[in-house]
Amino acid sequence: ENIVVPLWKKKKPKKKSAYRPKPKPKKALSPVPAKPKFEPKPFVPPKIPEYFTPPAMPTRPTKKKTTGPKPAVDMEKEFIKTFKQLTHTRRPWGVWEDFILMAACALSNPVDKAHYEERENRYLLTIKKYNKQEQELFPTLFAQVVMAMEANPDQDFLGRVCTNLNMTDEGKKQIFTPYSVCQLMARLTLHDVVQKVRENGYITIDDPCCGAGATLIAAIMLAKESLEKACLNFQSHILVSGQDIDETVALMCYIQLSLLGVAAYIKVGNALTEPMTTADLLENYWFTPMYFSDVWAMRRAVQQMDRLLQKGNEE
Numbered sequence: 001e002n003i004v005v006p007l008w009k010k011k012k013p014k015k016k017s018a019y020r021p022k023p024k025p026k027k028a029l030s031p032v033p034a035k036p037k038f039e040p041k042p043f044v045p046p047k048i049p050e051y052f053t054p055p056a057m058p059t060r061p062t063k064k065k066t067t068g069p070k071p072a073v074d075m076e077k078e079f080i081k082t083f084k085q086l087t088h089t090r091r092p093w094g095v096w097e098d099f100i101l102m103a104a105c106a107l108s109n110p111v112d113k114a115h116y117e118e119r120e121n122r123y124l125l126t127i128k129k130y131n132k133q134e135q136e137l138f139p140t141l142f143a144q145v146v147m148a149m150e151a152n153p154d155q156d157f158l159g160r161v162c163t164n165l166n167m168t169d170e171g172k173k174q175i176f177t178p179y180s181v182c183q184l185m186a187r188l189t190l191h192d193v194v195q196k197v198r199e200n201g202y203i204t205i206d207d208p209c210c211g212a213g214a215t216l217i218a219a220i221m222l223a224k225e226s227l228e229k230a231c232l233n234f235q236s237h238i239l240v241s242g243q244d245i246d247e248t249v250a251l252m253c254y255i256q257l258s259l260l261g262v263a264a265y266i267k268v269g270n271a272l273t274e275p276m277t278t279a280d281l282l283e284n285y286w287f288t289p290m291y292f293s294d295v296w297a298m299r300r301a302v303q304q305m306d307r308l309l310q311k312g313n314e315e
Contacts (some may be wrong), residue, residue: 075148104251107258111135149259152185154221158252182218193226200236207267210242213253240264243271258288
């Protein structure tokens with residue numbers, strides 16, 4: 001069927017415009033430059049003139065390390081300095097006697113209970129002479145003696161200090177033998193120490209006029225050197241005995257032998273009129289702390305048993 005479309009509904013054909021935009025010319029792409037190849041140059045060190053010297057590297061200043069105890073000379077000066085604080089209003093020899101007695105009692109009382117009460121009373125009566133500030137100086141003096149003997153046990157510290165303070169008794173003809181002479185005497189008289197120890201178990205060293213103990217200390221140090229080479233403990237194989245008529249001087253010897261850790265006993269008395277015997281009363285005897293050790297206590301017990309057996313056989 002033919003359908004008639006009204007004119008007002010008919011679509012008018014579109015007119016084509018004669019305008020045509022000119023196309024934009026295309027930009028020519030520039031060629032990408034090729035990357036050059038990396039070629040490292042060889043290292044050439046700079047030229048250094050012959051007269052040039054490189055500067056020294058800075059270093060930190062190092063402090064000198066001081067280790068070990070003070071030498072005996074310094075301790076001697078410190079001891080004398082402390083001691084003179086007690087002699088402003090007192091006689092030096094009186095202060096020296098008091099110090100030696102109290103130091104000896106302080107070493108004896110912890111171990112020698114047989115003489116404890118008597119020596120403790122002497123200690124208390126002596127210390128009461130001084131005020132509180134002065135009493136505090138005596139432990140300082142004793143500590144300085146200990147440090148000096150610990151730094152150098154091969155010396156007569158108390159004898160040298162007493163001589164330097166001019167406190168020797170000229171009336172009693174007290175002259176402390178120089179320690180170098182004592183060392184020479186020990187080398188001339190002490191021989192075959194190790195052999196005697198292996199045969200008898202120990203050796204004895206005696207001085208009937210011991211003074212401050214210089215000759216005994218020199219002999220102990222020489223015997224110690226020989227025993228240590230043989231891997232033997234000198235404290236278990238050396239027994240020392242001494243005697244002096246002056247109590248203060250005898251106690252100086254007692255103090256130094258005690259600090260050396262040697263088994264020893266010192267008698268106060270005249271060696272000519274009151275020599276040491278087995279029948280002596282022990283009132284004037286001073287025994288070092290090492291004398292009460294188990295080793296020497298056992299040896300004394302064995303000797304007592306031998307004596308009892310010998311008496312029984314004789315009867």
